[in-house]
Amino acid sequence: MAEILWTIVKIGYAARLPLPRSLWGVTETSSQPRRAKPRPAKRSREDKYDERRTQLAESALATLGERGYARTSLREIAQNSEFSHGVVHYYFASKADLILHCVRYYKIDCATRYDEIIATATDPEEFANRFVERLLGTLRQDASMHRLWYDLRGQSMFDQEFADQVEEIDRLLEDMIWRIVTKFAELSGLQPAFSPALSYAMFDGVFFKALLAHVHGDELAPDRLREEAFALLPSLFRDA
Amino acid sequence: MAEILWTIVKIGYAARLPLPRSLWGVTETSSQPRRAKPRPAKRSREDKYDERRTQLAESALATLGERGYARTSLREIAQNSEFSHGVVHYYFASKADLILHCVRYYKIDCATRYDEIIATATDPEEFANRFVERLLGTLRQDASMHRLWYDLRGQSMFDQEFADQVEEIDRLLEDMIWRIVTKFAELSGLQPAFSPALSYAMFDGVFFKALLAHVHGDELAPDRLREEAFALLPSLFRDA
DNA sequence: CATTCTCCTTGACGACTGTCAAGTTTTGGC
DNA sequence: GCCAAAACTTGACAGTCGTCAAGGAGAATG
Numbered sequence: 001m002a003e004i005l006w007t008i009v010k011i012g013y014a015a016r017l018p019l020p021r022s023l024w025g026v027t028e029t030s031s032q033p034r035r036a037k038p039r040p041a042k043r044s045r046e047d048k049y050d051e052r053r054t055q056l057a058e059s060a061l062a063t064l065g066e067r068g069y070a071r072t073s074l075r076e077i078a079q080n081s082e083f084s085h086g087v088v089h090y091y092f093a094s095k096a097d098l099i100l101h102c103v104r105y106y107k108i109d110c111a112t113r114y115d116e117i118i119a120t121a122t123d124p125e126e127f128a129n130r131f132v133e134r135l136l137g138t139l140r141q142d143a144s145m146h147r148l149w150y151d152l153r154g155q156s157m158f159d160q161e162f163a164d165q166v167e168e169i170d171r172l173l174e175d176m177i178w179r180i181v182t183k184f185a186e187l188s189g190l191q192p193a194f195s196p197a198l199s200y201a202m203f204d205g206v207f208f209k210a211l212l213a214h215v216h217g218d219e220l221a222p223d224r225l226r227e228e229a230f231a232l233l234p235s236l237f238r239d240a
Numbered sequence: 241m242a243e244i245l246w247t248i249v250k251i252g253y254a255a256r257l258p259l260p261r262s263l264w265g266v267t268e269t270s271s272q273p274r275r276a277k278p279r280p281a282k283r284s285r286e287d288k289y290d291e292r293r294t295q296l297a298e299s300a301l302a303t304l305g306e307r308g309y310a311r312t313s314l315r316e317i318a319q320n321s322e323f324s325h326g327v328v329h330y331y332f333a334s335k336a337d338l339i340l341h342c343v344r345y346y347k348i349d350c351a352t353r354y355d356e357i358i359a360t361a362t363d364p365e366e367f368a369n370r371f372v373e374r375l376l377g378t379l380r381q382d383a384s385m386h387r388l389w390y391d392l393r394g395q396s397m398f399d400q401e402f403a404d405q406v407e408e409i410d411r412l413l414e415d416m417i418w419r420i421v422t423k424f425a426e427l428s429g430l431q432p433a434f435s436p437a438l439s440y441a442m443f444d445g446v447f448f449k450a451l452l453a454h455v456h457g458d459e460l461a462p463d464r465l466r467e468e469a470f471a472l473l474p475s476l477f478r479d480a
Numbered sequence: 481c482a483t484t485c486t487c488c489t490t491g492a493c494g495a496c497t498g499t500c501a502a503g504t505t506t507t508g509g510c
Numbered sequence: 511g512c513c514a515a516a517a518c519t520t521g522a523c524a525g526t527c528g529t530c531a532a533g534g535a536g537a538a539t540g
Contacts, residue, residue, distance in 0.1 A: 154387075155310070202472070231435075324488070
């Protein structure tokens with residue numbers, strides 16, 4: 001059963017490939033593994049190298065999402081890929097290097113989830129409906145990815161190494177929420193009542209609570225999230 | 241430096257002792273360690289046994305608060321107490337048993353932090369001021385305890401063993417917030433605008449964000465929390 | 481005083497971890 | 511088809527972990 005779930009998650013991620021490497025390749029700052037410094041001149045080689053890194057990052061994300069950061073070993077990640085455990089250190093300098101790569105990979109998705117809705121919405125009520133339904137969808141579908149994010153965010157309180165990346169993603173998420181808030185204000189002719197940070201914090205608290213209940217097996221969690229989101233949304237605004 | 245900080249934390253916890261054992265002794269359900277089943281008839285023995293358990297739980301809490309759940313070993317906990325590592329399994333059946341005992345110990349405090357303010361407040365503005373100031377106080381003073389709570393809450397998404405305890409504490413905290421909300425409503429003649437769960441989730445999101453920033457070294461975090469709390473508080477109510 | 485039980489220390493066990501070196505297989509350029 | 515570089519596997523390392531058994535110190539009990 002868990003195997004099936006895991007496979008679904010894996011396929012889900014694989015389906016999004018390929019991603020342009022320019023998205024994170026340029027900002028790569030971590031130390032390189034023992035691979036020879038001068039990369040092959042041939043383009044296909046370089047691509048294959050990055051593809052393997054991504055492939056391993058996906059396996060890592062799927063495993064991390066199921067077992068959590070603390071309980072996931074490099075051997076386990078490799079076991080859920082088609083490679084042996086040694087290959088991890090061929091493509092990543094360390095475990096932290098791998099995790100940070102995973103987080104970078106994750107954040108590409110996380111902050112653009114509602115942009116399509118924002119771009120195409122014309123009516124405030126329709127906008128709210130589509131937003132909330134997508135919120136419920138990601139709660140159910142990407143639950144293990146979300147709990148990994150909250151796990152890593154929690155770890156960043158004890159491990160300084162994660163703090164910067166976590167803060168960066170937090171900013172992206174705050175911007176995402178703020179784009180929703182301003183769009184809704186624009187469509188409805190109202191004014192945002194709170195700062196971007198406060199709006200995000202409120203929404204994040206509500207979403208996390210729903211995720212926690214959902215993960216703990218509460219089948220009513222999505223429905224309750226819908227109610228709460230519809231209760232929260234209007235109170236984020238005041239008359240212009 | 242870290243040593244000094246740790247000592248301060250430890251003294252802080254020791255100062256709260258002794259606690260009546262009836263508070264958690266009756267609900268004790270975890271398996272007992274290898275200590276002989278029929279406890280000594282002498283009262284002082286039994287007390288000493290519970291005192292040691294509490295003493296170890298305090299050391300554990302201090303260490304866990306500094307290093308986080310995943311990084312803290314039983315040897316480290318014992319090293320920060322005055323005992324050797326073997327003694328842990330004399331008083332606790334397993335690591336999980338110890339952690340759960342710590343959590344139970346923690347929750348006695350966590351949910352009664354504002355009750356004195358609730359009981360003595362007479363004016364809504366004065367009530368809000370005292371509440372927010374105590375909120376800032378606990379953010380600064382009990383930061384490592386709070387991050388441990390959020391850490392364990394996150395772990396409960398991967399470790400079913402923690403789920404029940406986490407849900408129980410979450411309920412206590414929700415009740416705590418709701419007592420504040422209803423008291424404020426009573427003093428100000430307004431009506432709570434949201435459900436207890438939603439009110440708690442919003443406040444929790446705001447507090448966690450402040451804690452994260454504070455732990456990451458943001459010195460303005462408490463001041464921002466004050467602003468945000470004062471912005472959030474009135475919007476939790478509507479006219480009667 | 482002798483015995484028993486409590487309390488605690490010590491040391492060891494098997495399992496697991498991240499890391500890495502050595503060796504094998506595969507690939508691509510000539 | 512050869513050969514060097516890349517890609518991957520294997521096995522081992524030093525360390526840590528939770529757990530527990532053996533035994534000693536010391537107080538309580540008779």
